[in-house]
Amino acid sequence: xxxxxxxxxxxxxxxxxxxxxxxxxxxxxxxxxxxxxxxxxxxxxxxxxxxxxxxxxxxxxxxxxxxxxxxxxxxxxxxxxxxxxxxxxxxxxxxxxxxxxxxxxxxxxxxxxxxxxxxxxxxxxxxxxxxxxxxxxxxxxxxxxxxxxxxxxxxxxxxxxxxxxxxxxxxxxxxxxxxxxxxxxxxxxxxxxxxxxxxxxxxxxxxxxxxxxxxxxxxxxxxxxxxxxxxxxxxxxxxxxxxxxxxxxxxxxxxxxxxxxxxxxxxxxxxxxxxxxxxxxxxxxxxxxxxxxxxxxxxxxxxxxxxxxxxxxxxxxxxxxxxxxxxxxxxxxxxxxxxxxxxxxxxxxxxxxxxxxxxxxxxxxxxxxxxxxxxxxxxxxxxxxxxxxxxxxxxxxxxxxxxx
Amino acid sequence: xxxxxxxxxxxxxxxxxxxxxxxxxxxxxxxxxxxxxxxxxxxxxxxxxxxxxxxxxxxxxxxxxxxxxxxxxxxxxxxxxxxxxxxxxxxxxxxxxxxxxxxxxxxxxxxxxxxxxxxxxxxxxxxxxxxxxxxxxxxxxxxxxxxxxxxxxxxxxxxxxxxxxxxxxxxxxxxxxxxxxxxxxxxxxxxxxxxxxxxxxxxxxxxxxxxxxxxxxxxxxxxxxxxxxxxxxxxxxxxxxxxxxxxxxxxxxxxxxxxxxxxxxxxxxxxxxxxxxxxxxxxxxxxxxxxxxxxxxxxxxxxxxxxxxxxxxxxxxxxxxxxxxxxxxxxxxxxxxxxxxxxxxxxxxxxxxxxxxxxxxxxxxxxxxxxxxxxxxxxxxxxxxxxxxxxxxxxxxxxxxxxx
Numbered sequence: 001x002x003x004x005x006x007x008x009x010x011x012x013x014x015x016x017x018x019x020x021x022x023x024x025x026x027x028x029x030x031x032x033x034x035x036x037x038x039x040x041x042x043x044x045x046x047x048x049x050x051x052x053x054x055x056x057x058x059x060x061x062x063x064x065x066x067x068x069x070x071x072x073x074x075x076x077x078x079x080x081x082x083x084x085x086x087x088x089x090x091x092x093x094x095x096x097x098x099x100x101x102x103x104x105x106x107x108x109x110x111x112x113x114x115x116x117x118x119x120x121x122x123x124x125x126x127x128x129x130x131x132x133x134x135x136x137x138x139x140x141x142x143x144x145x146x147x148x149x150x151x152x153x154x155x156x157x158x159x160x161x162x163x164x165x166x167x168x169x170x171x172x173x174x175x176x177x178x179x180x181x182x183x184x185x186x187x188x189x190x191x192x193x194x195x196x197x198x199x200x201x202x203x204x205x206x207x208x209x210x211x212x213x214x215x216x217x218x219x220x221x222x223x224x225x226x227x228x229x230x231x232x233x234x235x236x237x238x239x240x241x242x243x244x245x246x247x248x249x250x251x252x253x254x255x256x257x258x259x260x261x262x263x264x265x266x267x268x269x270x271x272x273x274x275x276x277x278x279x280x281x282x283x284x285x286x287x288x289x290x291x292x293x294x295x296x297x298x299x300x301x302x303x304x305x306x307x308x309x310x311x312x313x314x315x316x317x318x319x320x321x322x323x324x325x326x327x328x329x330x331x332x333x334x335x336x337x338x339x340x341x342x343x344x345x346x347x348x349x350x351x352x353x354x355x356x357x358x359x360x361x362x363x364x365x366x367x368x369x370x371x372x373x374x375x376x377x378x379x380x381x382x383x384x385x386x387x388x389x390x391x392x393x394x395x396x397x398x399x400x401x402x403x404x
Numbered sequence: 405x406x407x408x409x410x411x412x413x414x415x416x417x418x419x420x421x422x423x424x425x426x427x428x429x430x431x432x433x434x435x436x437x438x439x440x441x442x443x444x445x446x447x448x449x450x451x452x453x454x455x456x457x458x459x460x461x462x463x464x465x466x467x468x469x470x471x472x473x474x475x476x477x478x479x480x481x482x483x484x485x486x487x488x489x490x491x492x493x494x495x496x497x498x499x500x501x502x503x504x505x506x507x508x509x510x511x512x513x514x515x516x517x518x519x520x521x522x523x524x525x526x527x528x529x530x531x532x533x534x535x536x537x538x539x540x541x542x543x544x545x546x547x548x549x550x551x552x553x554x555x556x557x558x559x560x561x562x563x564x565x566x567x568x569x570x571x572x573x574x575x576x577x578x579x580x581x582x583x584x585x586x587x588x589x590x591x592x593x594x595x596x597x598x599x600x601x602x603x604x605x606x607x608x609x610x611x612x613x614x615x616x617x618x619x620x621x622x623x624x625x626x627x628x629x630x631x632x633x634x635x636x637x638x639x640x641x642x643x644x645x646x647x648x649x650x651x652x653x654x655x656x657x658x659x660x661x662x663x664x665x666x667x668x669x670x671x672x673x674x675x676x677x678x679x680x681x682x683x684x685x686x687x688x689x690x691x692x693x694x695x696x697x698x699x700x701x702x703x704x705x706x707x708x709x710x711x712x713x714x715x716x717x718x719x720x721x722x723x724x725x726x727x728x729x730x731x732x733x734x735x736x737x738x739x740x741x742x743x744x745x746x747x748x749x750x751x752x753x754x755x756x757x758x759x760x761x762x763x764x765x766x767x768x769x770x771x772x773x774x775x776x777x778x779x780x781x782x783x784x785x786x787x788x789x790x791x792x793x794x795x796x797x798x799x800x801x802x803x804x805x806x807x808x
Contacts, residue, residue, distance in 0.1 A: 040799065051802075053802035055799050063795065069795070072571050072574045077575050096805050097805055160700055163704045166475055166476030166703060167699050170418045171417070171480075194705075269674065269694070273674060291698035292673050294693070294694075294695035295568055295693060296568070296697070299568055299571035300563060302792035303706065388705045391467065391470035391471045392478065393463060395460050395461075396462050397459070398457035401455070402455055
């Protein structure tokens with residue numbers, strides 16, 4: 001069994017349950033008498049190279065539990081994407097502090113960092129155990145049934161569309177809601193879980209897994225609007241044309257890229273506004289409204305899946321158990337073993353790092369603008385208990401007396 | 405005591421609890437044996453002139469309770485603002501159906517409709533009781549301590565900013581959240597209820613009660629950013645320059661107006677995007693993100709204040725009681741009689757109709773970019789029970805060993 005110190009850090013975009021994984025690592029590690037210290041690095045890998053550590057061994061269990069229930073990364077996060085030199089720096093700091101196990105909670109870029117640090121340690125013959133703990137609202141990790149953080153964000157999106165559909169039914173028109181997801185449409189597809197009655201929206205769903213063409217978009221909207229007298233539309237921020245260029249980036253005056261070379265898609269309402277303008281001007285529909293869900297969908301406090309909380313916690317716990325009793329580095333993956341039950345397995349870092357999962361074809365309808373029952377079955381158990389529900393009046397119409 | 409039929413309708417923008425008031429009217433009216441029918445008009449006043457009625461006497465109590473807990477107007481709504489001719493039409497339909505009491509759930513424009521219909525009935529010598537049941541997320545009804553719908557929207561805004569603050573603390577930068585509210589800043593001010601620790605955002609709050617100038621805005625942001633290393637900003641969609649022109653309308657290519665002559669402010673991300681661009685270009689801050697809360701804040705399913713639910717229900721019940729046993733028409737207003745307890749009074753329609761309350765000066769800080777303790781005391785009890793809470797790590801820093 002391993003001993004010494006352990007270090008945990010959080011990378012990338014925050015989620016509603018990322019601190020559950022942090023608490024899972026910290027509280028599980030504190031059960032092992034041979035682990036002398038549990039350190040947390042502030043603001044991810046940047047905090048490691050800056051030696052900006054907190055001693056989480058000196059945190060109360062009670063406060064850890066309260067932090068676990070608080071959304072967003074309690075240690076702080078970073079968008080830094082380490083290159084090999086940066087990873088060598090990380091490794092040197094870990095060695096200088098006598099860190100025996102390194103846990104990085106993040107997405108596929110964070111998994112890549114873990115992979116490089118792991119390789120550096122091996123090259124140097126330093127006995128470091130490196131574990132990637134999954135976290136991403138995009139649900140885009142290869143080999144993972146789903147990722148902690150996605151179910152809670154999906155629940156927010158489903159609840160948002162359930163409400164937007166009711167609003168739109170009350171004051172009919174066209175509503176466009178833009179959802180996060182650069183390459184993977186899972187979160188946008190979750191909008192369908194807000195539907196209940198056959199005429200409920202979203203009536204159209206546009207995913208980055210399919211090519212977006214403005215002409216067929218307008219034709220789809222026209223058809224739905226004529227059929228329902230209104231139209232609710234879910235659009236992924238990552239929709240792109242046939243050449244792969246994001247529709248959002250075609251609009252931006254100055255394209256902003258992060259350290260990973262990704263074009264900045266969120267934090268602007270431009271895509272929703274463009275689509276609304278097209279609908280207003282081409283289809284001559286007067287009441288057209290667009291919302292960009294933006295940061296609300298990943299950080300809203302008070303909209304969380306209890307299943308997601310539990311799994312995020314277990315992913316952190318399992319990470320420590322894999323590190324303590326396992327023989328290799330890896331990425332902790334949720335594996336679905338029942339309807340509904342999960343287990344956790346340790347995937348090779350190579351199988352996850354830097355790779356992107358997108359929605360499987362079986363999850364997308366033939367039309368390309370809806371999801372399938374297979375997706376509904378996949379997502380439903382993840383949303384957790386106590387999903388709010390919508391009901392309608394069903395009273396009988398009254399005969400007119402003025403014969404209008 | 406009055407007898408005959410009653411008619412209820414819902415007008416204006418939906419809220420999370422407007423169906424509680426509907427259920428309050430319907431279920432309370434059904435207790436009176438002399439009320440032979442309870443009709444609901446679909447899509448507000450438009451449904452009245454079109455004689456588009458549902459017989460709510462034939463609705464089950466159980467389903468009424470389920471509908472009461474569903475956000476958005478179950479009967480449908482309208483943006484029609486009736487002129488005198490339109491109100492005469494309404495009155496003729498009410499007379500043709502033998503309606504003895506008319507209940508209209510809505511904001512100050514709806515109160516104005518009730519006022520004109522009431523006057524028409526009096527002129528014609530027809531014994532019609534007309535009651536306005538309050539509803540608006542803007543909280544802008546004169547003489548009302550607060551209005552049903554506002555507390556739940558305020559809770560959404562407070563939770564949204566609590567989350568946005570945590571997100572921004574984890575990945576520091578500038579965050580701008582644009583909140584609904586054309587003339588009244590109550591809902592934007594609710595953002596402050598998401599704060600807990602002294603350095604929590606929103607660090608700046610811009611209300612329509614104060615003149616907005618881009619230069620002092622940028623100076624405020626610069627100061628806050630230098631102080632906190634980040635800045636979270638709440639902005640009302642109704643902010644305007646010294647001439648009273650909305651900042652949002654200065655941007656719109658083509659200004660859209662509703663039947664009430666109001667410029668369309670929501671359903672576009674333009675204001676947030678403009679402010680973000682200004683901050684990026686003038687203050688040279690790289691990470692600047694803007695969200696427009698849009699329709700989520702009034703229709704999100706699953707974020708509701710239990711106090712708001714209860715009061716919206718009671719406002720509907722009291723409306724029927726005032727109609728049955730009272731001697732005059734009016735607007736049902738919540739009156740605060742304890743900390744915290746309310747009663748309901750019937751205000752004259754003239755005192756409410758077409759008037760707009762804005763935030764009292766005692767609620768706005770001297771700086772003009774924050775709220776006061778008086779506002780916190782005013783709003784806190786309305787948000788209801790079970791507000792989610794945020795916690796932080798408080799662990800001790802670890803000494804550096806590499807001396808960087």
